[in-house]
Amino acid sequence: MRGRSRFARKQRMTIVMGILSLVMIIVILQLWLLTASMNAYLGGDESVLIPAALVSLVCLGLNAGLLWYLYGLER
């Protein structure tokens, strides 16, 4: 038997839409970061590569955390 979630169905739908919007914004930021880093790398500018990689890792962590929370709603 499926366990009851602490949120009603309508609430979960709102939550998933909110999380999806946040994830989309972060992914677009990462895409911009990737193109800017590639441009800097090809132009010989090395100073931005490490900070950009760190920020991208943080973004991935945020996204993974949000997905983890989403799956946690159903447990």
Added chain:
Amino acid sequence: MTSPDPDRLIVPPDGRSHSEQPRWRQDFPIDWPQDNYVSRRDFTKFMVLTSLAFTVGQVGILFQNFLRRRRGELPIQEVVGVAEIPVGGTHVFNYPDAHTPRILVRLDESTFVAYEQQCTHLACPVIPQPETGHLHCPCHEGLFDLRTGQPLAGPPRRPLARVRLEVRADKIYAAGLEEALT
């Protein structure tokens, strides 16, 4: 009589009651809100995987940069004799490997410049125009300054990589690449 739990209700796409649905849907009901929820959750999962791919790409750039630094100083390579290239003349050569074309231009009696021959936009070969002081990319009308390699017009945004040149005993040598001035 207790009202049914709204979370347990199966809601068809048109929102009408179960008994008003066509027979086939009564036999195989689809819970529409749950279906929407699962599809959005799966799309979120796909976007997180995209995020992972971007992060891998970012780390890949970092790794490529590490490899580029490890290669260290480029070798010194003879290009051409000074007498073989007149003022305003050009010479194409490969440096530092056999697959990277560079172009050497003699600007005046004592000034030589050499750049990568591929445009920084989409890698079309650039054509030197010493009479106007430009390097021209015919693919998308890109223009570079012949003295500095900086982009002047068109789609290119990055300068051409400049080869460091040395003149010894009437011969011109390529001795590495200069730092890009972005």
